Amino acid sequence: MPLRSPRVFARPERAFPAGGRKRWVPLSGAALPWALAAVFFALYTALSVRLHQRLLTTGYDLGIFEQAVRAYAHGHLPVSALKGPHYNLLGDHFSPVLATLAPFYRLFPSPLTLLVAQAALLAVAVVPLSRWAHRAHGRAAALVVGIGHGLSWGIASAVGFDFHAVCFAVPLLAFAVTALGNGRPRAAAAWALPLLLVKEDLGFTVMLIGCLIAWRGSRRLGLSTAVAGLAGSLLEMFVLIPAFNPGNGYAYSGSVADGGRGGTGALGLLHLPVDLITPETKVITLLTLLAPTAFMALRSPLILLVLPTIGWRFLSDNQAYWGTGHHYSAVLIPIVFGAFVHSLGRWAPGTSPQDLRTLRSGLAISGAVTLLLVPGFPLARLADPVTWRAAPRAAAAHRVLDRIPDGATVAASNRLVPQLTDRCTVTLFGFRGIPLTADWIVVDTTDPMGFPLSARDEAHALDRARAEGFRTVTRDDGFLLLRRSPPDGEALR
Incomplete structure (x- = not known):
């Protein structure tokens, strides 16, 4: 059928079961x-x-x-x-x-x-x-x-x-x-x-x-x-x-x-x-x-x-x-x-x-x-059987994330972000051009993704955060949670 034909797209309905083609589609x-x-x-x-x-x-x-x-x-x-x-x-x-x-x-x-x-x-x-x-x-x-x-x-x-x-x-x-x-x-x-x-x-x-x-x-x-x-x-x-x-x-x-x-x-x-x-x-x-x-x-x-x-x-x-x-x-x-x-x-x-x-x-x-x-x-x-097994570090990750209260502001590793976005205000830790205004930082130091920071740059960023007043709350199986120093008289959670 020539391409310029006005019926170039139109085709009759047809099927071809074993007995030959017919015009009506089976129910x-x-x-x-x-x-x-x-x-x-x-x-x-x-x-x-x-x-x-x-x-x-x-x-x-x-x-x-x-x-x-x-x-x-x-x-x-x-x-x-x-x-x-x-x-x-x-x-x-x-x-x-x-x-x-x-x-x-x-x-x-x-x-x-x-x-x-x-x-x-x-x-x-x-x-x-x-x-x-x-x-x-x-x-x-x-x-x-x-x-x-x-x-x-x-x-x-x-x-x-x-x-x-x-x-x-x-x-x-x-x-x-x-x-x-x-x-x-x-x-x-x-x-x-x-x-x-x-x-x-x-x-x-x-x-x-x-x-x-x-x-x-x-x-x-x-x-x-x-x-x-x-x-x-x-x-x-x-x-x-x-x-x-x-x-x-x-x-x-x-x-x-x-x-x-x-x-x-x-x-x-x-x-x-x-x-x-x-x-x-x-x-x-x-x-x-x-x-x-x-x-x-x-x-x-x-x-x-x-x-x-x-x-x-x-x-x-x-x-x-x-x-x-x-x-x-x-x-x-x-x-x-x-x-x-x-x-x-x-x-x-x-x-x-x-x-x-x-x-x-x-x-x-x-x-x-x-x-x-x-x-x-x-x-x-x-x-892949691995897909259906429990992630070996997932439990540790959630133990750490559960320490963060609902409604908190958090700077997190890329893979930890979607574990928090339904209940917190989350930014990506170390992302260029975004100031660190969060009260909490949570990162995976054992298996860093390399985005937006390399493992080495992430370590330097954590050192700078500590210098700015962040203190370690907990560390569990490579997941590190830090909190900005609270006002006087308020204890770390």
């Missing part, structure tokens, strides 16, 4: 996507909770987002002490969607509330994609697409690294891509526009969704969506975020502007293609992204939706953006698998034996690559 097929979502919700929740219980979550990012949600839950703007005194997170990333978690946090004030919510949001993204695959290509396709998305390295990396607001974008993109692929432009626009409330750069993805809607034939709706996406991102980056963060503007624009190594002007533009594929980490990320679709996703115009996220990441000077870690690739996964579902119909448009073989080969390769990649990413920890 049992409606339950399959939700069953997959339930399984992945359980897996994601189990991993997230165990990581937190084993003291493997961090202040950056779980603690930061908990402070924001906690502020929303009490009717305040999303201030995070971890980012700085009275720092409004709307001046860092524009993610007002976090306020939707406030009622749940008010009922269950715990970092686990954020982790469980993230697990649910990521899991539900398999529903529209596997349902589309079932209608278009049958039960086998639904299983491969649903399991492939659920076990994908991008989603696994997000689950294995704390919490981030982009978890809201994953189901929104899954529903938007599915609607777009099934020729429902109004639904695609409706699912896409809320991305503007998730993160400021996602407006560029909305813009491309609008362009695809317009190209398919709904020009007024598509152009309106595209303009809203572009204008929304520009408004957030250059008006709203600077308004909430006076003096600093949009902090991330410089990293992208300086990321290209070819310089500025015409030379920089000529060097741009090279910057997008060097160093080799970027190529590895691209290959890992496309391999689970047997590279068939490249045949669908839906794959164009990855360009804004890939672009800002690969042009940034922050090397953490280039690889497969953290949450950065989670938003790409529903796009890639949506393009995969659409491309299956382009590779095998009919019911001939050759088309069936092509379809089954694509699904087989996709499933095999997905399974081969699982051991290299965080979901594999669920099969």
